[in-house]
Amino acid sequence: MNKPLSKSLSKKKIAAGSGPPEQQLENQLCFAVYAAGHAFTQAYKPFLEPQGLTYPQYLVLLQLWERDDQTVKQLGEPLFLDSGTLTPLLKRMEAAGWIMRRRDSDDERVVRVTLTDKGRAFREAAREIPAALMCAAGLDVPTLSALRNKLKRVTGGLRESRKIARDS
Amino acid sequence: MNKPLSKSLSKKKIAAGSGPPEQQLENQLCFAVYAAGHAFTQAYKPFLEPQGLTYPQYLVLLQLWERDDQTVKQLGEPLFLDSGTLTPLLKRMEAAGWIMRRRDSDDERVVRVTLTDKGRAFREAAREIPAALMCAAGLDVPTLSALRNKLKRVTGGLRESRKIARDS
């Protein structure tokens, strides 16, 4: 019977510094998400950098491809970004010729964002990107969907609990 | 039979601008990861901000709690961060009294990072954080583990394919 031995070994291991498993980096979902996010940003780079695009800028293009002519607020909602992030980002995209920004004549507070020809044209070239990325990640479509939906639920839960905490 | 009708409707929807499903923001795993990452950072804030800690700084503490007295390089490896990110971050943590930085006397190139009493002490208070977060996310332990392991595989796949692309 070496159970007591292995027990004392694992105790020793904890005493040596590795600590409770829920405080170990490798066991943290938040860190897995954090690392995956960086890995995705890096994985997109070969597709985006040659165009002079960043990943967040690509997200804005995705949004505008779905629906052109949106306000800064409308763009920010699904991306969960405010004007503090979007205003300079959109200005850079305008300077690079992807989009146009102009004040709404009906409501001078509003800035409407529309695609340029260059912005629309990149949509075709970008069509291959998602599949290439999923291939690089070694994911098939059902696995991808399941993972995405679970992450969405987690994100929703975190946001919801934050909202509750803020309102109480 | 309204199948043809619904078919033409969905065609119309695509024509109206929503586009191919794999180019829609909502269907992108990368975006789900991106959004989850931000949600986690926000969810950690109530625990970390009162201490004057940021989320990446907390990750460094997690590392040092597992093993004290690491070099900048050793700290950066599991976090996938280089000295360009870590050097200023560690200087801020040193200024805030969480850690100490000093040159290794055997190899003057190396900076060794060790916890202060304050840094060690926070470990106890931080013990509750992971469970609180998982509760906020609405996750049980098995779901969490499964999700974390799938994300790790994705991250590994992305990094691996990047490495291959770089070497070829």
Next chain:
DNA sequence: ATGGATTACATTGCGCGCAATCTAATTGTA
């Protein structure tokens, strides 16, 4: 109509994240 909220966006400041470059120490090799 008018003064006080509200709204949309812009600005500022700070902390990553990362590429590119620099410096100094160490290692390997002729």
Next chain:
DNA sequence: TACAATTAGATTGCGCGCAATGTAATCCAT
């Protein structure tokens, strides 16, 4: 030993991400 290559960190520059604040336009209740 001397010199090139490698290594560890530091530095610089730029683009987010986000809180806090500012400004101008609009809305709303009196």
